[in-house]
Amino acid sequence: MSARPNVIVVFTDQQRWDTTGAQGNPLGLTPNFDRMADTGTHARLAVTPNPVCGPARAALQTGRYPTANGCYRNAIPLPESERTLAHHFADAGYDTGYVGKWHLADADPVPESQRGGYGEWLAANTLEFTSDAYRTIVYGQDGEPVLLPGYRSDACFDAAIRFVTDHHDRPFYLFLSLLEPHHQNEVDDYPAPDGYEQRYQGRWMPPDLAALSANGGTAHRHMGGYLGQIARVDEGLGRLHDALRSLGLAEDTIVAYTSDHGCHFKTRNSEYKRSAHDASIRVPLAISGPGFTGGSRIDRPVSTVDLPPTLLDAAGIAVPEAMQGTSFLPLVRDPGAEFPDEAFIQVSEAQCGRAIRTKRWLYYVSDPDADGWDDAASSRYVETELYDLEHDPHQLNNLAGYPSHRGVCDELRSRLLARLAAAGEDAAEIVAAPEPVGAPVRHVDPVARSLSVPPIRFS
Incomplete structure (x- = not known):
């Protein structure tokens, strides 16, 4: 070589x-x-x-x-x-x-x-x-x-x-x-x-x-x-x-x-x-x-x-x-080497939006009042889409606004704001998505899911 x-x-x-x-x-x-x-x-x-x-x-x-x-x-x-x-x-x-x-x-x-x-x-x-x-x-x-x-x-x-x-x-x-x-x-x-x-x-x-x-x-x-x-x-x-x-x-x-x-x-x-x-x-x-x-x-x-x-x-x-x-x-x-845990996406022309894609989640925000052609960025985005890719890999069930996933959105919002800053964009506000009418009652307990499960013994 x-x-x-x-x-x-x-x-x-x-x-x-x-x-x-x-x-x-x-x-x-x-x-x-x-x-x-x-x-x-x-x-x-x-x-x-x-x-x-x-x-x-x-x-x-x-x-x-x-x-x-x-x-x-x-x-x-x-x-x-x-x-x-x-x-x-x-x-x-x-x-x-x-x-x-x-x-x-x-x-x-x-x-x-x-x-x-x-x-x-x-x-x-x-x-x-x-x-x-x-x-x-x-x-x-x-x-x-x-x-x-x-x-x-x-x-x-x-x-x-x-x-x-x-x-x-x-x-x-x-x-x-x-x-x-x-x-x-x-x-x-x-x-x-x-x-x-x-x-x-x-x-x-x-x-x-x-x-x-x-x-x-x-x-x-x-x-x-x-x-x-x-x-x-x-x-x-x-x-x-x-x-x-x-x-x-x-x-x-x-x-x-x-x-x-x-x-x-x-x-x-x-x-x-x-x-x-x-x-x-x-x-x-x-x-x-x-x-x-x-x-x-x-x-x-x-x-x-x-x-x-x-x-x-x-x-x-x-x-x-x-x-x-x-x-x-x-x-x-080394698959365990230090590297960002998400990818950052900017969406333009059709919308003025921003997203992060993690291994499990896709979180997207947009400005409904912006012109995606003329506006390169916004100072105010609204949560628009959230997908759980582990259970919905084809992104057919939008979870944005579901009370059960408020904690997930809060964490992803913080990570997205950090990525906006790292990309050199001006500070922006991300407004929570409104709760969908008729949203089913769900419960997501990330703390419980993180607990270890004791070994199961079989006789």
């Missing part, structure tokens, strides 16, 4: 966490991701810091929450003053490259000043508008349009493999940003390669979407194409690993695979994400390569805002103090 590992980030768009076999999906969609999870490191409770494209991407580039880096919603260019992974790796002597969707500028082609410090460039700001399934238009270093042949995710993987081939003799950092499995906006469809939609249509439905189908939504119409896209992406991931192996780089290259957010197929609101439910916030996350081998499994919540410091840490590069994420490399080595 070389002294400095190469680093590749494979980044999908709108991919649910439960589409991978490593998370129990029964269709065999992701054998290459599953192999990474099995032999590398698998973060089983990975969440996004914001379930919207631009903010999630800005956080992953900078290691800072969207309100801190300025990109709290879409259509805000990443400030040129923000330092990205590309800057840090370049300063350490790495060649850097970006392929695919950027979504952190205000124009196509993306001006060099808005490319986040990446050296080589083959990308479009809004790939969903410059391309369709079999016509992928990106822009090169000179800003001229480039047609990449083949199905869109294949074309982007091909470009990534060319970058790896061209830079095999020097340390490199590559960010590959795919559009799949995002919908094609102008037709509101999920165009999979020929035959792939038919292969998966009607074979599997996430339990939350099946339960919420009475509310409407598009899952039954789109699931086949969505899953077909994911299957083809995983084939591309396999080809990338094959290329690394053939070039003798497999043992020297860290590969991280994750997504910007999930997809609830219009069952929680009028579009596909922008809610605090697991369908929106949970994403796949697996890492292979130096520092991540051995089949480590992280069962504590981690955020993709934690990925930038983790990658720098694994490459032996000092993590800047400005980064708000926390390297989870210590958890790879």
Whole structure:
């Protein structure tokens, strides 16, 4: 292994966490991701810091929450003053490259000043508008349009493999940003390669979407194409690993695979994400390569805002103090290492909200009077949702306002306020949720539940 590992980030768009076999999906969609999870490191409770494209991407580039880096919603260019992974790796002597969707500028082609410090460039700001399934238009270093042949995710993987081939003799950092499995906006469809939609249509439905189908939504119409896209992406991931192996780089290259957010197929609101439910916030996350081998499994919540410091840490590069994420490399080595007990989420555009996701609880607050597009934050939030994920993993029974869970909300409110402060947000008030009309009488005694049970003897 070389002294400095190469680093590749494979980044999908709108991919649910439960589409991978490593998370129990029964269709065999992701054998290459599953192999990474099995032999590398698998973060089983990975969440996004914001379930919207631009903010999630800005956080992953900078290691800072969207309100801190300025990109709290879409259509805000990443400030040129923000330092990205590309800057840090370049300063350490790495060649850097970006392929695919950027979504952190205000124009196509993306001006060099808005490319986040990446050296080589083959990308479009809004790939969903410059391309369709079999016509992928990106822009090169000179800003001229480039047609990449083949199905869109294949074309982007091909470009990534060319970058790896061209830079095999020097340390490199590559960010590959795919559009799949995002919908094609102008037709509101999920165009999979020929035959792939038919292969998966009607074979599997996430339990939350099946339960919420009475509310409407598009899952039954789109699931086949969505899953077909994911299957083809995983084939591309396999080809990338094959290329690394053939070039003798497999043992020297860290590969991280994750997504910007999930997809609830219009069952929680009028579009596909922008809610605090697991369908929106949970994403796949697996890492292979130096520092991540051995089949480590992280069962504590981690955020993709934690990925930038983790990658720098694994490459032996000092993590800047400005980064708000926390390297989870210590958890790879020791599951009991000190690490935050919850992940913090900011929700924008559809609402102005904040949430924390613990292993058991999802606690969400929002400002009903705020404009989620214009208001980056609020000084007054109202408890909106509370889910007991141990007994309600698909978040179908909102417990916010139940007297039985007042103590739980009080504790989570305190933890959320602390996370607001740590993210650099102004102090805010969180108002208790009103008691639901007709709420059933329940009793939760956390003290009694913590008492040890004496051993039971059998005669």
